[in-house]
Amino acid sequence: MKDENSISVSKATILRMPVYLRYLRDEQARGIEYISSAVVARDMNASAILVRKDFALVSSSAGKPRLGFKIAGLISDIEKFLGYGHVMNAVVIGAGSLGRAFMGYEGFKNYGMNIVAAFDVNDKVIGTFVAGKPVYSMEKLPSFIVESEARIAIITVPKSGAQSVCNAAVNAGIKAIWNFAPTRLEVPSSVEVRNEDLAASLALLSSKLK
Amino acid sequence: MKDENSISVSKATILRMPVYLRYLRDEQARGIEYISSAVVARDMNASAILVRKDFALVSSSAGKPRLGFKIAGLISDIEKFLGYGHVMNAVVIGAGSLGRAFMGYEGFKNYGMNIVAAFDVNDKVIGTFVAGKPVYSMEKLPSFIVESEARIAIITVPKSGAQSVCNAAVNAGIKAIWNFAPTRLEVPSSVEVRNEDLAASLALLSSKLK
DNA sequence: TAGATTGTTAATCGATTAACAATC
């Protein structure tokens, strides 16, 4: 079943795509036009066969023997594959230092996401701007999500408040939750949630230190 | 080869351990003493067989039929497995909003890491304190790493400066790099590096939004 | 005791890697 619409692409494959994208954009910026899977693999410390398979998966035009792939084509193919064609609006919930870090990072636009506002319960930050983006009170969250057509909510509140702000966001129409609070969030099956578990990631690092 | 010292435990397994740990700590805080793998699996939306295998891997004392595992024992076994016995010192390189977010998060102590200081090139933040921890100039990095016996460096500088501060940290004796700059870092094979790729993680989320 | 739950061996599943013919 090679249905074009089937989402049978593995998680690992999807995770590699933005890494290729960044690499290819860098190479393109250096003025390179064509690249072979072997070179990509060498530069990225990856398996050449895997790179070839990944490129074959997303590439609209075949690579040319002796020449490799056209970088510009690969970039737009990966962007298309990842759905970066139209940038989606996102809100940050919790304007603490982590939330503000996200607001200040311009790079997300290159990956299909545009943060338009943040929300907090702290009177001291409500009404302020971070990187030109407003911080509103939590009460405004539902109406703002509807009006801005935001699809993604980045949750950076403490553990105790995470589930309730998540529920509010989902009720207002959010379709994807990127959760940085140290707790698992429960959402309806129609909503995607990604629990970004920094403690788990740290474990992987420190486990290798024995 | 079932060598006790072999590091043949899969990445996926290690990543699950801190998640169990958090769950078990929560359950313990609720006053529960024993728990079965079936209950853990249900609560965590995981496979019961996988939970059993994971517990069998780390548990020093066998679980009891009808009763399950003693939570206190599991917690200390997982902590031991992950090497959380003695907390390791870490430094933050780059005291921007992301770096400050790490400095302010107390939870890392529960996962074996203690941030002792940050370093930056910006005169405005040098000399200040964040969450009681000092921000020093980059020049002090090498001597501080030696004196504090820091083993982990958390890199939160912009892409352009990442490799050079990484090199400085490695030369001073850092053994693990947790990299949040949007670039791959090259390190000697004796140093562990974990490139935390938020763009890739975002891709996984937005790809499901079609 | 009866039955829930464990620990472990075997089966399945899926991703990565190897091999190689096709081709520019």
Next chain:
DNA sequence: TAGATTGTTAATCGATTAACAATC
């Protein structure tokens, strides 16, 4: 042309799942 590189089928590898005897 010769040879580097692609695309694809088959083999391997490793992780997850299933099955089931052991046991408290």
